[in-house]
Amino acid sequence: MTSLKWRVGRVVVGAPGRNHRPVPDPSTDAPERRPPRTPRRWLRGALPVAVVLGVVAFGARRHLSVYAQRLDGQSCVGCHATENPRIIDQWVGSAHFTAGVGCAGCHGVDHDAMFAADGDVSPKVCAECHADEVTEFSRGAHARAERDARQADLFKAAPPEIQRQGCMLCHSIGKIFPDGSSGRCNHCHTGHRFSAAEARAPHACEGCHMGPDHPQIEAWNASKHGISFRALGDENTAPTCVGCHLGGEAGHDESANMTLGRGAAGAVLEGEPQAVPMKTLTQAEFTERRERMLALCRPCHGAKFARQALEDADLVKRAADALVAEAADILRSLAAEGVLAPMPEDRPAHPTAGHALVLGGAGLYTHTSAVEQRFFEMARFHHSITFKGAYHFSPDHTHWTGYAAMQGDLNFIRDEARRLRLEAARRPAAPGDREAAP
Ligand code: HEC
Ligand code: HEC
Ligand code: HEC
Ligand code: HEC
Ligand code: HEC
Ligand code: HEC
Ligand code: HEC
Ligand code: HEC
Numbered sequence: 001m002t003s004l005k006w007r008v009g010r011v012v013v014g015a016p017g018r019n020h021r022p023v024p025d026p027s028t029d030a031p032e033r034r035p036p037r038t039p040r041r042w043l044r045g046a047l048p049v050a051v052v053l054g055v056v057a058f059g060a061r062r063h064l065s066v067y068a069q070r071l072d073g074q075s076c077v078g079c080h081a082t083e084n085p086r087i088i089d090q091w092v093g094s095a096h097f098t099a100g101v102g103c104a105g106c107h108g109v110d111h112d113a114m115f116a117a118d119g120d121v122s123p124k125v126c127a128e129c130h131a132d133e134v135t136e137f138s139r140g141a142h143a144r145a146e147r148d149a150r151q152a153d154l155f156k157a158a159p160p161e162i163q164r165q166g167c168m169l170c171h172s173i174g175k176i177f178p179d180g181s182s183g184r185c186n187h188c189h190t191g192h193r194f195s196a197a198e199a200r201a202p203h204a205c206e207g208c209h210m211g212p213d214h215p216q217i218e219a220w221n222a223s224k225h226g227i228s229f230r231a232l233g234d235e236n237t238a239p240t241c242v243g244c245h246l247g248g249e250a251g252h253d254e255s256a257n258m259t260l261g262r263g264a265a266g267a268v269l270e271g272e273p274q275a276v277p278m279k280t281l282t283q284a285e286f287t288e289r290r291e292r293m294l295a296l297c298r299p300c301h302g303a304k305f306a307r308q309a310l311e312d313a314d315l316v317k318r319a320a321d322a323l324v325a326e327a328a329d330i331l332r333s334l335a336a337e338g339v340l341a342p343m344p345e346d347r348p349a350h351p352t353a354g355h356a357l358v359l360g361g362a363g364l365y366t367h368t369s370a371v372e373q374r375f376f377e378m379a380r381f382h383h384s385i386t387f388k389g390a391y392h393f394s395p396d397h398t399h400w401t402g403y404a405a406m407q408g409d410l411n412f413i414r415d416e417a418r419r420l421r422l423e424a425a426r427r428p429a430a431p432g433d434r435e436a437a438p
Contacts, residue, residue, distance in 0.1 A: 076102070076104065076107075077102075077103065080103070087191075087192050090191070090192040091103075091192040091193075093193060094192060094193050094194050094195070095194065095195075095196075096192075096194060101129070106121045106125055106126075107119070107121065117177075120175070120177075120184070121185075122177035122178075122179050122181045122183075123137065123138075123177070123181040123183040123185055124177065124179045124180070124181035126185055127181070132251065133251065133252050134181070134252075136251035136252035136253045137183050137185075137252040138181075138182070138183070139253040139255065139256075140253040140254045140255040140256070141174075141254065141262070141263070142174055142183065142254060143174050143182050143183050144174050145170070145171040145172070145174030146168070146171050146172060146174040146175050146176050146182065147176065147182070148171070148174070149167045149168065149171035152361070152362070153350060153351045153352055153353075153358070153362040153363075154362075154364060154365075155167055156351040156352075157350075157351055157364055157366060170208040173187045173208065187204075187208075188204040188205070189204075199242070200235070200240065200242050200247075201240070202217065202226075202229070202240045202241050202242075204241075204242075205217065205241045205242075209241070212380075212381035212384070212385065213264065213381055213384050214264070214384060214388060215384070215385055215388060215389065215397060216241070216388060216392055217241075218394070218397065219388060219389045219392035219393075219394035219397045220240075220241065220392050220394070221394075222394040222395075222396055222397065223392055223393040223394050224238070224393065225238045225239050225240075225392075225393065226238070236299075237300075238300075239296070239300070244257070244293065244296055245257065248296070249292070250292070256289065257290075257292045257293040257296070258289060259281060259286050259289050259293075259314075260286075260314055260317050260318075260387075261313070261317065261387065261388065261391045262281075263278070263279045264361060264380075264384070265278050265279075265360060265361060265379070265383065265384070266278055266279075266317055266321070266383075266384075266387055267279035267280060267281055268321070269281065269282070269283060269286060270282050270283075273325070274321075275321050275322075275324035275325035275360070275379075276324060276359055276360020276361060276363075276379050277360050277361045277362070290310065293310065294306050294307060294310070297309075309393070310391075313387070313390040313391045313393075316386060316387055316390035316398060316403075317387040317390065317391075319386075319403070320383050320387050320402070320403065320406060321383075323378075323383075323406045323407070324360075324378065324379050324406075326410060327375055327379075327410055327413050328359050328360070328375070328379075330413055330414065330417050331357065331359060331371065331372065331375055331413070332357065332359075333417075334371070334420060334421075335357040337421070337424070338424075339420045339421055339423070339424040340357075340371070340372070340420065341369055341420065341423075342367075344356060344357050347367040347368075348367050350362075350364060359372075359375065359379070360379050363375075363376055363379070363380075364376075370416065371412075371413055371416040371417070371420065374409055374412050374413055374416070375409070375413060377409065378405075378406055378410070378413070381405075382401075382402055382403075382405040382409060383402075383406060385397050385402040385405070386398055386402030386403050386406060387402075389401075389402050390402075
C-alpha cells in the first residue's frame with residue numbers, strides 16, 4: 001500500500017525513509033515524464049482549490065445567513081426585492097453587505113415594531129457595532145438639533161406642517177428616539193448605501209448649511225478653498241467641510257473646533273456683553289479649540305498665516321456684534337418710550353415672553369412692527385452672513401451681502417426711530433391723559 005507514504009508537514013508518515021519516492025513501474029505507471037499520482041501530489045494540487053472553495057463557502061455562508069433572515073417564515077430580502085428593489089441594490093453595494101450585516105442587524109425581526117418606528121433605526125442600534133462614532137456624535141450640536149428646535153419660540157409659534165417641513169427636515173439630524181438616543185445617522189451617509197465617501201463630499205452638508213442664516217456652503221463655494229476643490233476635486237489641495245469639521249481627532253463631533261463662530265448667532269467669551277442671546281465659552285476652551293482648528297490648517301499653511309486669518313475673522317465677528325448691539329439699544333429705547341407701533345402689549349402674546357419685547361434668537365417674525373422686522377433680518381441673516389462668511393473666507397459674504405447689508409439695516413432702524421418718535425410727538429394726547437394732567 002502506498003497510502004502510508006505521504007508526508008504531513010514535516011512529519012513523515014509510513015515506512016521508507018523521509019526522501020523515499022516510489023520507483024516507477026513501467027508496466028502500470030504513466031510514461032517517465034508524467035509524475036506518478038501519489039496521494040501527496042494529489043493533495044498538493046487539490047489544496048489550493050480547497051482553500052479557494054473554503055473561502056468562497058465561508059463568505060457565502062455569511063451572505064446566505066443574511067439572505068436567510070426571516071419573518072413569518074419568509075426572508076426579508078425575498079419580499080423586499082419585490083417591494084423596494086432599489087433598497088436591496090443599495091444594500092448589496094454597501095460595506096454592510098460585504099461584512100455580512102443584514103436587514104435584521106439594523107431593523108430586528110418584528111415588523112410591527114418597524115412600522116411603529118416608520119422604518120427608522122436609532123443610533124443606539126448603530127452603536128452595537130459603531131460605539132465610537134455614536135459616542136463622538138452625541139457630544140456635538142447635531143445630536144441636540146431636534147431638542148434645540150423644539151425649545152425655540154419660532155418653533156412653538158409655527159403651524160405643525162411648517163414645524164415638520166420647515167424645521168425638522170433639517171433638525172431631525174438630532175432626531176430623538178424612544179430608546180433615548182438621538183441622531184439620524186443617514187443624513188450624511190444615506191441609507192442603504194451608508195457610504196463614508198458620500199458623507200465626505202460637501203454635498204452631504206449642503207441641504208442644511210445653506211440660506212441666509214447659515215450660508216456655509218455658499219461661502220465655501222465662493223472661497224479659494226471651494227473654488228480649488230471644485231476645480232481639482234482634491235481634498236489634499238483644498239479643504240472641504242469635513243476636512244475642517246469632522247473626521248480626524250474629533251471624529252463625528254463637529255463642535256470640537258468651535259469658538260466664537262459656533263451656533264446660530266455665534267458666541268462670546270464668558271462675561272462679555274451680548275447684543276442678543278449668544279453662546280459663551282471660557283478663555284481656556286477658546287484656546288484649546290482654536291489650537292485644534294489651527295492644527296488642521298497646518299498641512300497646507302504656515303502657522304502665522306492661519307492664525308492671523310482666524311484672528312481677522314474674530315475681529316469681523318466682534319464688529320458685526322457691535323452693529324447688532326447698537327440696533328438693539330435703539331429698539332429697547334423705542335419700547336421704553338412706548339413709541340413702537342404696535343407696542344408688544346397690543347399684539348398676540350409671545351409663546352414664552354408674553355408681552356415683553358424680544359430681540360434675537362427667540363424673536364418672532366409674526367405680528368411685529370416694520371422696525372423690528374428689519375432688526376430680525378439684521379440679527380438673524382446679515383449678522384450671520386457677515387461672520388460666517390468671514391470664517392469661511394468669502395469676501396463677498398463678509399462685505400457686500402453681510403457687513404454692507406447690516407449698515408443698511410442700521411440706517412433704516414435709525415430712520416424709523418426718528419419717524420416713530422416724530423409721529424408719537426405729533427399724536428394728540430389721549431382723553432385719559434388730558435384728565436390726568438394737572
Ligand atoms: C445599517 C443599518 C440598516 C440595514 C443593514 C438595513 N437598513 Fe433599512 N433602514 C435603515 C435606516 C437608518 C432607515 C431609515 C432611513 C431611510 O429611509 O433610509 C431604513 C429604512 C428602511 C425602510 C423604509 C424606507 C422608506 O423610505 O420608507 C425599509 C423598507 C427598509 N429599511 C428595509 C430594509 C431591508 C429590506 C434591509 C435588508 C436588505 C435593510 N433595510 C437593511 C437602516 C438599515
Ligand atoms: C411577507 C413579505 C415581507 C417579509 C418577509 C418582510 N417584509 Fe418588511 N415589509 C413588507 C411590506 C409589504 C411592507 C410595507 C411596504 C410599504 O409600505 O410600501 C414592509 C415594510 C417594511 C419596513 C418599513 C416600515 C415602515 O414603516 O416604513 C421595514 C423597515 C421592513 N419592512 C423590514 C423588514 C425586515 C428587516 C424583514 C425581515 C426580518 C422584513 N421586512 C420582512 C413585506 C415583508
Ligand atoms: C451588526 C453590526 C452593524 C450595525 C448594527 C451597523 N453597522 Fe455599519 N458597519 C458594520 C460593519 C462590520 C462595517 C464594515 C467595517 C467598518 O467599516 O467598520 C460597517 C460599515 C459602516 C460604514 C462605513 C461604510 C464605508 O463606506 O466604509 C458606515 C457609514 C456605517 N457602517 C454606518 C452605520 C449606521 C449609520 C448604522 C445604523 C443605522 C450601522 N452602520 C449599523 C456593522 C454594523
Ligand atoms: C440634516 C441637516 C444637516 C446636515 C446634513 C448637516 N448638518 Fe451640521 N448642523 C445642522 C443643524 C440643525 C445644526 C445646529 C444644531 C443645534 O445647534 O441645535 C448643525 C450644526 C453644525 C455645526 C456647528 C456646531 C456648533 O457647535 O455650533 C457644524 C460645524 C456642522 N453642523 C457641520 C456639518 C458638516 C461638516 C456637515 C456635512 C458633513 C453637516 N454639518 C451636515 C444640520 C445639518
Ligand atoms: C435648511 C435647514 C434648516 C431649517 C429649515 C431650520 N434650521 Fe435651525 N439650524 C440649522 C442649522 C444648520 C443651524 C446651525 C447654525 C449655524 O451653526 O450656522 C441651525 C440652528 C438653529 C438653532 C440654534 C441652535 C443653537 O443653540 O445655536 C435653533 C434654535 C434653530 N435652528 C431652530 C430652528 C427652527 C425653530 C426652525 C423652523 C422654524 C429651523 N431652525 C429651521 C438648519 C435649519
Ligand atoms: C454630519 C454628517 C454625518 C453624520 C450625521 C453621521 N456621519 Fe458617519 N461619517 C461622516 C463622515 C464625513 C465620515 C467619513 C469620515 C472619514 O472618512 O474620515 C463618516 C464615516 C462613518 C463611519 C465609517 C468609519 C470611519 O470613521 O470612517 C461609520 C461607521 C459612521 N460614519 C457611522 C455613523 C453613525 C453611527 C452615525 C450616527 C450616530 C453617523 N455616522 C452620522 C459623516 C456623518
Ligand atoms: C478651512 C476650514 C473650513 C472649511 C473648509 C469649512 N469650515 Fe466651517 N468653520 C471654519 C471655522 C474656522 C469656523 C469658525 C470656528 C470658530 O468658532 O472658531 C467655522 C464655523 C462653521 C460653523 C458654525 C457657524 C459659523 O459659520 O461660524 C458651521 C455650521 C460650519 N462651519 C459648517 C461648514 C460647512 C457646512 C462647510 C462646507 C460647506 C464648512 N464649514 C467648511 C472653518 C472651515
Ligand atoms: C488641504 C489644504 C488646505 C487646508 C487644510 C487649508 N487651506 Fe487655506 N488654502 C488652501 C489653498 C490651496 C489656498 C489657495 C492658495 C493660493 O492662493 O495659492 C488657500 C487659501 C487660504 C486663504 C486665502 C484666501 C484668499 O482668498 O486669498 C486663507 C485665509 C486660508 N486659506 C485660511 C485657511 C485656514 C484658516 C485653514 C484652517 C482652518 C485652512 N486655510 C486650511 C488650502 C488649504
